[in-house]
Amino acid sequence: VNYGVLGTGTVGQTLSAKLDELGHDVMIGTRDVEQTLARTGPDRLGNPPFSAWHEQHPGVKPGSFAETAAHGEIVINATNGQATLSVLEAAGADNLNGKILIDVANPLVFSQGKMTLSVCNDDSLAEQIQRAHPKARVVKTLNTMTARVMVNPAMLAEDHVVFVSGNDAEAKASVTALLKDGFGWKSVVDLGDITTARGVEMFLPLWVQLMGVMGTPLFNLKIVQR
């Protein structure tokens, strides 16, 4: 399967590298390919420049947002939640129509040391995406854990859970197969239609607090029953 991964940050890099490793044909999308490749210093989070990552993953082709969306039979939104809608507009509705669009982003806003969501409660980023691109088959997933855990759930000591939300049952089944057979997830919980993305996006404030308390992002949730 050809994948188009929108976003060259840690999440986009981690998902692209894993999909490449699985043998897929992967393009990774950025607003300005030349500018992204030309950066030599670390980004504002202290990560190495994209070019250093790209040298280690030559199989993943960089492209514009539109080229990347056109390349992908399945498209992944791994952009900053505040940029998502403009990135998808640049990607082009025609390049998304009928395709599975996996949304892993969160609408986080950091301001003066506090984190809030730019949309929540009676709406969600995933619903905004679905409304803006009604012919895309949006599946929200993987937004409730850090990138390394997304593609390597077995790194944690016990089984733990990932959620999927979306209106298209067939699209959710395809994404569930990728999560299980590709990434190694054992517990994939289908929460329901795209409005259930509200719940997983509103979980982020608690996730960020837990990361602070535990001093690591390498954790996830397990649901315990009787």
Added chain:
Amino acid sequence: VNYGVLGTGTVGQTLSAKLDELGHDVMIGTRDVEQTLARTGPDRLGNPPFSAWHEQHPGVKPGSFAETAAHGEIVINATNGQATLSVLEAAGADNLNGKILIDVANPLVFSQGKMTLSVCNDDSLAEQIQRAHPKARVVKTLNTMTARVMVNPAMLAEDHVVFVSGNDAEAKASVTALLKDGFGWKSVVDLGDITTARGVEMFLPLWVQLMGVMGTPLFNLKIVQR
């Protein structure tokens, strides 16, 4: 310790019964004691009337909100989140000053089959309570699981987690002792000050979705690490 439990619904009944069983002197508060005791039919959720519960728990004294808050050395808010601020006003600031006020409520609004929160993102019910009663020592806890699990965590198959949030370290330590020694919790995670109540309250939409998917409220979260 004398406890005052505000709210005669399932949560108030369950917490009162457990505290009574533990040997504490417990009063349970309602707006109109005579009217609450006079009800003979089931409530709108189909639960038996308060009087039936009270016959089985004669050690728990019913009282007005003000009497209950005055009685409690520790006061518990187990009211509907939409009623909480008016209940605490009726309880009386003087009856809350200096006391630990355990807030287990959630600001849930159900309308046309959809659930939202009446406050979230940059504020929370617990913060509203703390602002309205600055001399009370508010501790948010136990709002992330169903009542039966609150007082009997051992009923689930594995260890799982409960959170505490609050500005007063001593108050959180007292509440943590009640959770561990009284109710049997093994994992109590201190998230930080009262603003961290935003995260646990914003978890509720996901909790409600999970209850729907699993067909039972008898579950809780475990944090899995490496």
